[in-house]
Amino acid sequence: MATTVLIVDDSKLARIVAGKAIQALEPGWERVEASNADEALARVAAGGVDVAVLDFNMPGKDGLALAAELRALHPSMPLAIITANVQDEVIARARAVNATFVAKPVTEEGLRGFVSGATLRLRAGVR
Amino acid sequence: MSVRLDGPVIRLEGACRVEDAEPLLSFLQEEPGRVVDLSAAGGLHAAVVQVLLALRPPLAGPPGDPFTERWLAPLLAGPPPG
Amino acid sequence: MSELLEQFLIEGRELAQQATEDLLALERDPADAARLDSAFRAVHTLKGSVALFDLQPMQRALHAAEDLLDAVRAGRLGVGRGVIDALLDCIGASEAWIEALARTGTLPADAPGRGRGLEEALRAPLQEDSGAQPASAEPPSDASWAIALAAAEAPAVAAAHAAGQEVTALRYVPAADCFFLGDDPMALLRAVPEMIALRLGARQPWPDGAAMDPFACNLVIELLSTAGEAELRQAFRFVADQIATAAIAPSAPASAPASASEEASAPGGAPGLGGRSLRVDAARIDALMDLVGEMIVAKNGLAHLVAQVVAQLGEADPRLARALGESQAGIEALAEQMHRTVLGVRMTPLARSFNRLPRLVRDAAAELGKTVVLDIRGEAVEADKAIVDGLFDPLLHLLRNAVDHGIEPPEARAGAGKPAAGRITLEARREGEGILVEVADDGRGIDPARIRQAAKARGLMPEAAIDALGDEEAVQLVFRPGFSTASAVTSLSGRGVGMDAVRAAVEALGGRVSLASRPGAGSTIRLLLPQGAAVTTVLLVRLGGEVFGLPSDAVAETARIPAGRILPLRQGEAFVLRDRTVPLVRLSALLDLPGTPRGEMVRMAVVGSGAARVGVEVDGFAGRADVLLRPLPGLLSGMPGLLGTALMGDGQVLMVLDMPGLIG
Structure with a gap:
């Protein structure tokens, strides 16, 4: 079964950009999208999501809050937080849930590290 | 494939990513005397550098990548500090 | 990539609309946190989208807007009128730019300038915001690692200090599972600015080959850089919890690093000296x-x-x-x-020019048996050095004029119910993008009737025209060349050097001068100047083998007419331009240079406006240029009618002409 990555961002433009970058790095991965935290949680609950890429700045529940919830449900799922501004408390929160930062605007190079690490973790067999 | 065995020499080619650390370690563990050739290697992921630092294999000539040559080669040369 | 651009246009318009609504609502109710949050997110998202395309002015303006909103969200700044205005301006500009992108695919040519203006307006409230940078919550660490590092890399440290650079040490211990998160400490190292030394060690002793886990990070990274602590930390901001920095201060033999919270002292500077400054020869x-x-x-x-x-x-x-x-x-x-x-x-306080004036005014007053109080305000206002220096002569002249002709003798003042001491105010203040300098006195003012009489006596204009002028316009006649007595020239006494020289000097600095007066009550002269040396657009004209510059502002239009259509008019010539008769003069005559014979077509620059238009005949045109005009030192050097000079690309000096001064 192909690795499935969930892209969560309220901006369709940003989802397109992230999708293209992921496709360039891992053409074999399947991509699914959600535009807010509730949709994301619903999609993950439906099963089959292996990796998630979350925009930090979303209305309602922000990317870090979503990451914390996903982390509680899936202790080893590779999670990336996409953000432009990083403040120290935000970094600390991300570290606390073991999420990776990826800078905006999202590029192939910027995502490469996360994708490599995610592949590594998935290979280690823990989901 | 960024890590390949060419006779007695382990050649690292292009940019070496995190996953390349594993085959590199295997090749070095199989035959501790093997020489590592970095002349065609690009950027090395920290995991790869770590393996080289821990095992200190002999290097076949200067690395091709400028950063590696300037900053890492001096640290990889010679026996590990006591 | 047009799919991306289309999506950007759609989202951009929505985000701008959203931000506008939020800001307007916020203005009505500054306590509405939800609106503030929404506005921030809209601006943040818009900024992020803009970053996908190369739209620097827009991105920078939005970045400033985001910082401003962030400061408000963090409670560091209130939602005042100025803040809302600046933000709405930014959104408005963004909307205009989005439409320009939709129409033409690029931003309009004035975008950089407009963007800069927006940025300044948006950052201005932030300047007063102290403590904008949150200090990183790093446990105070013992800096012994930094001491050891500096000692081990002493040659590199010494070389950097000798070159006047500051040295910062950084220790980075990545988390053991950082590879699974996608971190690559090596990639971060490649991006370190100005690295001068690097050491790699192990947190735990390296296991022997068989037991090693290649995917558990065991590295301890230490490095030195001359980039400055803030820049260095910036490169590591995503792993800020895993690094420690220390400044390596230069000192004799054993290099002792300051603790992580102290600033690195300036090389060779005395301890305790804050910022870095240099003395530079002007x-x-x-x-x-x-x-x-x-x-x-x-x-x-x-x-x-x-x-x-x-x-x-x-x-x-x-x-x-x-x-x-x-x-x-x-x-x-x-x-x-x-x-x-x-x-x-080059920005300098006006005080540089103002400082010498009080004594000169006191001397002039004493000479004339008058008492004068000179009140100076705003001397801390800054302008470009050329403008500050260039103002001294005109101001001195204006002040002497005020003392000489403005302020009445003590008896006359007593008779008019004024205090015995005359009062002159020299005030400078910022006005919009420029600077306003005013010289005001409470003397006798300027009598329009006397001006009219003097103007008639000097034949400046036809008498009927002079009579037709209103009082306020008549007073402005003092700026006309030829108004002052012709014997001009050397001393700066109240006589001789006329207001037209002041006008020319101020215009050469890129400014304007005007005069208002109330008979019996006093006069006020206002100089409006740019803050910085202005780049002037000049029209280049050929005369004989030479090229001269005419300020674009002074030229209404250029024209070519057949020589046969030049008509004699009194002692001169004229031509008909759109049904009006316009006098024609030859530039060669104005400059007292030999003229070249006329060809079939006559080329001219039309200066002035309305009834005062004059055609100035030249041999040809040589395009336009933007030049940095250098005003002439002193009011009187050089040819009359010369505004200043400018250096051309080929090394030649261009004379830029003062048209009103030449034509009179």
Whole structure:
């Protein structure tokens, strides 16, 4: 079964950009999208999501809050937080849930590290 | 494939990513005397550098990548500090 | 990528609309946190989207807007009128730019300037915000690692300090599972600015080959850099919880690093000295300014050539043409930025010019048996050094005029119910983008009737025209060349050097002068000046073998008419321009240079406006140029009718003419 990555961002433009970058790095991965935290949680609950890429700045529940919830449900799922501004408390929160930062605007190079690490973790067999 | 065995020499080619650390370690563990050739290697992921630092294999000539040559080669040369 | 652009246009318009609604609501109810949050997110998202395309002015403006909103969200700043205005301006500009992108695919040509203005307005409230940078919550660490590192790399440290650079040490211990998160500490190291030393160690002793887990990070990274602590931390901001920094201060033998919370002291500076400053010889700044001036001229030449090449090349090799155009645009932007930066270096308080005036005024008053109080305000206002220096002569003249002709003798003042001491105010303040300098006195003012009489006596204008002027306009006649007595020239006494010299001097600095007066109550002269040395657009005209510059502002239009249509008029000549008769003079005559014989077509620049238009005949036109006008030192040096000089790209000096002064 192909690795499935969930892209969560309220901006369709940003989802397109992230999708293209992921496709360039891992053409074999399947991509699914959600535009807010509730949709994301619903999609993950439906099963089959292996990796998630979350925009930090979303209305309602922000990317870090979503990451914390996903982390509680899936202790080893590779999670990336996409953000432009990083403040120290935000970094600390991300570290606390073991999420990776990826800078905006999202590029192939910027995502490469996360994708490599995610592949590594998935290979280690823990989901 | 960024890590390949060419006779007695382990050649690292292009940019070496995190996953390349594993085959590199295997090749070095199989035959501790093997020489590592970095002349065609690009950027090395920290995991790869770590393996080289821990095992200190002999290097076949200067690395091709400028950063590696300037900053890492001096640290990889010679026996590990006591 | 047009799918991306289309999506951007759709989302951009929505985000701008959302932000506008949020800001307006926030203005009505500053406590509405939800609106504040929504506005921040809209601006943040818009900024992020803009970053996908190369739209620097828009991105920078939105970044400033985001910072401002962030400061408000964090409670560091209130939602005042100024804040809302600046943000709404930014959103408005963003909307206009989005539409421009939709229409033409690029931002309009004035975008950089407009963006800068928006940025300044948005950052201004932030300047007063102290403590904008949250200190990183790092446990105080013992800096023994830094001492050891500095000792081990002593040669590199010494070399850096000898070159006047500060040295910062950084220790980075990545988390053991960082590879699974996608971190690559090596990649971070490659991006470290100005690294001068690197050491790699192990947190735990390296296991022997068999037991090693290649994916558990065991590295301890220590490095030295001359980039400065803030910049260095910036490179590691995503792993800020895994690093420690320390400043390595220079000192004799054993290099002792300061603790992580102290600033690195300036090399060779006394301890306790805060910021870094340099004393620079003013001549060096002038030389730098000259270079900038030449660069502006050169970039104009380049622009002209690029336009030609693009026109010819455009079809054959559009990619190259476009690349050329972009490169040239990049150079334009850099040249402008350089100009502004160097101007910034040259900013000086007006006090430099004002300081010498009180004593001179006191002397002049004493000479004339009058008592005068000179009140100076705003001397801390800053302007470009050239403007500050160039103001001294005109101001001195105006003040002496005020003392001599303005302030009445003590008996007359007593008779008019005024205090015995005359009062003169010299005040400077910022006005919009420029500076206003006012000289006001409470003397006798200017009598329009006397001005009219003097103007008639000097034959400045037909008498009927003089009579037709209103009182306020009549007073402005003092600025006309020829109003002052002709014997002019050497001393700066109240007589002789006229207001037209003041006008020319102020205009040469890029400013304007005006006069208001109430008979019996006093006069006020207002000088409106730019803050920085202005780049003047000049029309280049040929005369004989030489080229002269006419300020674009002074030229209403250029014209070519057949020689046969020149008519004699009184002692001179005239021609008909759109049903009106306009006098014609030859520039050669005005400059007292030999004229060349007329060809079939007569070329002229029409200066002045309305009934006061005059055609100035030249041999030909040589285009336009943006130049840095250097006013003439002192009011009186050089030819009358010369506004200043400018250096051309080929090293020649261009004389820029003062048209009102020449024509009179």
